[in-house]
Amino acid sequence: MYTSRKLALLVPRKFSIIIRLYSGYLYHPTKKIRSAAHFHKEATKYVEDFQKCLERSSTLRCVFEKVEEDGDSQRLKVGLYAPLIKHWITRFGSKQVMVIRLEDWKKNCTSILPKVFKFLELKTLSEDSIQSICKDSSKNVNRGVRQNVGEMWPSTKQLLQDFYAPFNKELSEYLNISLYHARI
DSSP states (O other), X not given: OOOOOOEEEEEOOHHHHHHHHHHHHHHOTTOSXXXXXXXXXXXXXXXXXXXXXXXXXXXXXXXXXXXXXXXXGHHHHHTOHHHHHHHHHXXXXXXXXXXXXXXXXXHHHHHHHHHHHHHTTOOOOOHHHHHHHHHOOOOXXXXXHHHHHOOOOHHHHHHHHXXXXXXXXXXXXXXXXXXXXXXX
């Protein structure tokens, strides 16, 4: 029986995290209200709720804590890579976790994908399969919905940048790689 536990992760730049959060909000099929104003209100609530959690619990506990009445607040936590990656490395060991910067993946997918398969001890892909996977375009980009709703407010973007900044800095320092120092 195969018991090796390995994890390969793609980690986006800080701006990508914020865009993914907004994109997820726009894509959510059960949302009755979709607007930049409503997203700002939700993002503000999520940040406040997370900060309140930190007053009584550890960061890791707050990341894993489920909020019964609002599953959407979990989306804010998706971008908190530092506590999760540190937890996984502690649990599985640094040789069992592979972290890849998303921008590197986008630029060099054809050279990175075989390394990921080798790291995960998976069957080697053919060159055609690698090319096919790497040329595949993004899905669920929400262009139509975003055109109708509009862009995220600058104040919301700043709120989220300020929220994620210490976690992004922590991850960059922990992994000793440049992920988050560039300003937008």
